[in-house]
Amino acid sequence: MSSTRSEHDMLGEISVPGNVYYGAHTARALVNFPITGETLADRPHLVAALATVKEAAARANAEVGALFPERAKAIGQACAEIRDGQLHDQFVVDLIQGGAGTSTNMNANEVIANRALELLGHARGEYTELHPLDHVNLGQSTNDVYPTAVKLALDRHLAELLAALAGLREAFADKAIEFADVLKMGRTQLQDAVPMTLGQEFGAFAATLGEDEQRLAEARSLLHELNLGGTAIGTGLNARPGYRERAVAHLRELTGIATLVSAPDLIEATQDVGVFVQLSGVLKRVAVKVSKICNDLRLLSSGPQAGFGEIELPARQAGSSIMPGKVNPVVPEAVNQIAFEIIGHDVTITLAAEGGQLQLNAFEPIIARALTAGLDHLTAGARVLAEHCVRGITARREHLADLVAASTGLVTALSPALGYETACGLALEAHRTGRPALELVRERRLLTDDQVGALITPQALTGGPSRP
Numbered sequence: 001m002s003s004t005r006s007e008h009d010m011l012g013e014i015s016v017p018g019n020v021y022y023g024a025h026t027a028r029a030l031v032n033f034p035i036t037g038e039t040l041a042d043r044p045h046l047v048a049a050l051a052t053v054k055e056a057a058a059r060a061n062a063e064v065g066a067l068f069p070e071r072a073k074a075i076g077q078a079c080a081e082i083r084d085g086q087l088h089d090q091f092v093v094d095l096i097q098g099g100a101g102t103s104t105n106m107n108a109n110e111v112i113a114n115r116a117l118e119l120l121g122h123a124r125g126e127y128t129e130l131h132p133l134d135h136v137n138l139g140q141s142t143n144d145v146y147p148t149a150v151k152l153a154l155d156r157h158l159a160e161l162l163a164a165l166a167g168l169r170e171a172f173a174d175k176a177i178e179f180a181d182v183l184k185m186g187r188t189q190l191q192d193a194v195p196m197t198l199g200q201e202f203g204a205f206a207a208t209l210g211e212d213e214q215r216l217a218e219a220r221s222l223l224h225e226l227n228l229g230g231t232a233i234g235t236g237l238n239a240r241p242g243y244r245e246r247a248v249a250h251l252r253e254l255t256g257i258a259t260l261v262s263a264p265d266l267i268e269a270t271q272d273v274g275v276f277v278q279l280s281g282v283l284k285r286v287a288v289k290v291s292k293i294c295n296d297l298r299l300l301s302s303g304p305q306a307g308f309g310e311i312e313l314p315a316r317q318a319g320s321s322i323m324p325g326k327v328n329p330v331v332p333e334a335v336n337q338i339a340f341e342i343i344g345h346d347v348t349i350t351l352a353a354e355g356g357q358l359q360l361n362a363f364e365p366i367i368a369r370a371l372t373a374g375l376d377h378l379t380a381g382a383r384v385l386a387e388h389c390v391r392g393i394t395a396r397r398e399h400l401a402d403l404v405a406a407s408t409g410l411v412t413a414l415s416p417a418l419g420y421e422t423a424c425g426l427a428l429e430a431h432r433t434g435r436p437a438l439e440l441v442r443e444r445r446l447l448t449d450d451q452v453g454a455l456i457t458p459q460a461l462t463g464g465p466s467r468p
Contacts, residue, residue, distance in 0.1 A: 029106070143232055172390060225269065284343055291339035297393075312395075
């Protein structure tokens with residue numbers, strides 16, 4: 001194979017390396033968009049989704065008589081190879097690009113065409129036999145291919161995130177069982193409130209993650225409405241009758257997503273990116289809540305001597321180059337930073353969505369980059385948090401018991417029997433003198449030992465069975 005081959009597009013001739021599968025349009029994009037250094041190959045779900053869309057389109061075009069069966073078969077085989085992970089290194093255009101994703105679509109068209117040509121026994125670049133646009137892109141436009149592929153890729157990313165969140169939820173739920181008998185002080189506004197168990201605290205973490213899994217599943221379902229078949233602006237120009245329905249049906253078969261449907265109004269669907277805004281908002285919600293949990297873990301483990309010191313996180317690495325023996329909560333800190341990134345991405349996606357004009361939003365590439373990055377990072381963060389942090393957390397049981405015994409928060413449990421004013425006075429005196437409130441109650445014989453004992457059982461203090 002020669003070191004280069006000559007290809008042409010509407011701008012003229014351009015040399016392309018002889019050993020690559022992409023062509024002229026991709027070569028120009030490489031010159032035009034050296035932006036992030038992140039390429040389509042860094043998003044394998046998106047590459048696979050593009051190949052899936054192209055294979056579904058080829059099958060549909062063959063069925064409506066627009067594409068010769070042998071060409072459709074070669075295109076389908078090339079797409080199947082890409083879906084299996086081959087040729088991903090040929091998807092070289094930058095994730096941030098002008099043109100509403102045109103460079104991405106062209107990259108896919110050219111790689112698929114040149115691989116299909118090889119399968120038919122022709123050399124790369126012999127486009128008279130099978131053309132990237134006339135055949136691979138038949139009945140399509142970037143404006144329906146790209147958003148469809150992005151939605152399919154996001155569906156895969158969401159499946160992975162949901163699995164990671166389920167694992168994190170289960171890790172917290174396991175700790176809730178382990179710590180079910182560990183009494184501690186609950187806090188509001190960082191001040192002692194009323195007793196609870198450490199198990200209840202960790203159970204709440206598990207419950208909030210369960211809620212977020214539901215919200216993500218709801219947002220995921222919205223991705224399944226597609227504008228494939230709408231071509232340039234949703235009118236379906238250049239797509240044969242029956243193509244749209246068949247293409248979506250083949251997508252359902254290829255992806256296994258039975259709920260994929262064609263949008264009722266393809267013109268609206270081509271210009272609308274509301275589903276991405278919705279998903280970004282839900283992803284931000286999840287990130288914020290996971291980050292809040294990480295804040296709590298860092299606070300509860302702070303010290304260990306001069307902080308809360310209620311739990312111990314597993315030591316993952318030395319914490320300081322100058323302070324011997326210091327261990328930092330590095331895993332929660334990393335997850336916090338992922339949340340910060342996702343919050344920033346949500347602003348980017350909001351602005352990109354608002355910036356759309358008339359029949360198309362040109363800024364879907366930055367939306368796709370932000371969403372896929374956020375989903376990838378939060379998936380990794382949830383896995384790391386579960387395996388390298390939560391599952392190794394231990395409770396400092398004696399310290400927690402001492403804190404409960406010394407806290408004026410116990411007075412709240414006594415206030416129904418003593419009255420609010422008396423209980424308030426006890427709390428203030430205990431705080432002023434440093435003496436335990438229960439000691440003051442017994443000293444003044446405000447309640448009998450039996451009465452006090454009944455009021456401060458773990459069950460009574462933490463919402464267990466009713467008091468006798």
